[in-house]
Amino acid sequence: MDRIFHRSWLRQAFIYLFALLLTVVCAAPLFWMALTSIKPDQEILSSPPTLWTNQGSLDAYARLFANTNFFDYLQNSLVVAGVATLLCIFVATLAGYSITRFRFWGRETFAATTLFTYMMAPIMIVIPFFILMRGLGLNNTHLGLILGYSAFALPFSLWLLRSFFQSIPLELEEAALIDGATRPQAVRYVIVPLALPGVIATSIFTFIVAWNDYLFARIMISSDKLKTLPVGVQDLMDSSFLDWGVIMAAGVVATIPALIFFIAVQRFLIAGWGAGGVKG
DSSP, X not given: OHHHHHHHHHHHHHHHHHHHHHHHHHHHXXXXXXXXXXXXXXXXXXXXXXXXXXXXXXXXXXHHHHHSSHHHHHHHHHHHHHHHHHHHHHHHHHHHHHHXXXXXXXXXXXXXXXXXXXXXXXHHHHXXXXXXXXXXXXXXXXXXXXXXXXXXXXXXXXXXXXXXXHTSOHHHHHHHHHTTOOHHHHIIIIXXXXXXXXXXXXXHHHHHHHHHOOHHHHHHOOOGGGOOHHHHHHHHHTSSSOOHHHHHHHHHHHHHHHHHHHHHHHHHHHHHHTOOOOOO
């Protein structure tokens, strides 16, 4: 018994140590970025580098918003990523439900073909997509960028939600229909709450894809006022006067919305995991 307890303790200790090491490795660049953003200019490029500073200030953040168009970049990214996420989730939810609940010819072939399109690298479709958007008069617009992000994230989102809908027993929906609910009501009050973890997980994936994208935004947007954060921050690095304090401050601020979004939806994700089942 003592030997079994000892092995279990060692296994748990190893897991906790590995998780701690992974956390440190992942968090170290973010910590260094945040620390650099509050350092005075003379300490940023000092050799050897200083691990901590006693002269921290927010001057870099003040220069970021005063001397650049960073606020416009931030606003553009929030609008584009938010709308693209809502559009993609709406279409993927309807499509995923339809594929799992309605029988029609070629249903499985359609689902497999949809996932196959996700295997195409963005670089392979960005030029044809740009030509299409230019023909529609949507180049250099946020609408064209939103459609691009939605189209790129939709295949994987559809496949992921399809798996969640397949895991929901059909009997639950049939019971709601027998009790007098319409199909839209059954979907809204029975299916969607049970599929909430999938919807939230898919929304996180879609938001991160749209928030971090550089390629589509670089090709589609030419106006400085319409640029998103990845393109805007890259332009700051390409400027003639390279201010590392401002660039690190931009990285910190660009990380905050994605972090807030994840924290905001996390409670719904956990609540969805605990939902489901039939009461006796």
